[in-house]
Amino acid sequence: MVLGGPGGSELHPGGGAAGAGSKRVPPGGTLPLSRAQGPKPVTTAAIVVIGNEILSAKVTDENGPFLARELRTLGVELRRIETVPDEIPLIIDALRRCLASARWVFTSGGIGPTHDDVTISAIAEAFGRRVVLDEGTSKLLRARYGDKLNAARMRLAEVPEGAKVEFHEGYVFPVISLENVTILPGVPSLLREGFTRIRERFRVAPIFTRALYFTLGEGALAEHLDATVARFPSVGIGSYPRFDDADHRVKVTFDGRDEGEVRSAASFLRERVPAGTIIREE
CATH class of the missing domain: 3.30.70.2860 (Alpha-Beta Plaits)
Known part of the structure; x- marks a missing residue:
């Protein structure tokens, strides 16, 4: 299982879709800074929730609300949440919109060993990269499964070429990022565990x-x-x-x-x- 953290590159902060309700936000889209206080660190985020099960109402999305609350606590302004099926063209389309509207993008779901887990391929294609096997994750899988390591389980070692793969002591899976896209699993308990390990790197001035x-x-x-x-x-x-x-x-x-x-x-x-x-x- 793979998930992610920021790779450190900054794209286009700001922009994005309007929130629900009768929200009155001054011109400019994001919460402006007080002139008396001077500039403070501000950052934005977008979330792509991936999964046919969410769109068909077979499963209720827990990950979008969790990330929204966490990002808010960290002072990060959430600009949009998109929910898309397990289809590479639609994932890429959502990624491009999110990358154009926020500094950080978090994806949820589609990174397991089955036929409908296509998020890694979609992110790689969106960045013009190949899908490759991460050596460290491959070794971990070999040690865990031994002669039971089949092709499906080996897919858990797949990452976009050039991705950053971080191992943390006490955890059995790495944190993976490509540019400013964080790749998180769809299982809520795993997503919460993974995000908790990297959350502080996103903290900015509070809201x-x-x-x-x-x-x-x-x-x-x-x-x-x-x-x-x-x-x-x-x-x-x-x-x-x-x-x-x-x-x-x-x-x-x-x-x-x-x-x-x-x-x-x-x-x-x-x-x-x-x-x-x-x-x-x-």
Whole structure:
């Protein structure tokens, strides 16, 4: 089984698809930095979830949400998640879009020993590389399986030519990367284990967040949200309505790299709305 970490090359940061809900992000696409604080390290990521089983609803995707939460904790802005079947042309297509919209790309799934495990081949083709056998992984497989090592199991040693293969003490499989693409397995427990081993290399300036919960609907809040966005261009503001029996009608979030600006934006909106319309603040 193979998975990956960054190879160190930086492509095109920024860009990408818009998020769900009524997200109000200032022009530029990513969370802007406070001018008062000066530039801080910022990075972006995209995820390609690969597997027919996800698209057919045979299996519920756990890997995309896990990576999204982890990257958020590390201060990495997730620009897009794409889910594609086990088909090389569609994997390559998704990879190209993701590489154009984020610095780091993480793939999930399609790296086992069976006929539908085509992720390694797709990534190699996307970069114009051959698929080769990694010597270190091959030795590990020979030691583990002995005379039971067949062609299918040997596929676990396949990597794109030029890939970086990292072994860590106490683990039986390596971490593999090509350029800025991290190749992760589809089995959730293995993906979590592999990502945990490399997660700290992606840490950058944190994203601070606040949330207000309102009894008001979006129609009543819109003018106040617009005023807040105009007043605090360095803060990403999102509005998320509910139409069920929740205790609130709208959740408004405030995200930014400057904690003081995030808190000030929340206070600014709080002071504009009628008293008693905020249920709670987080």
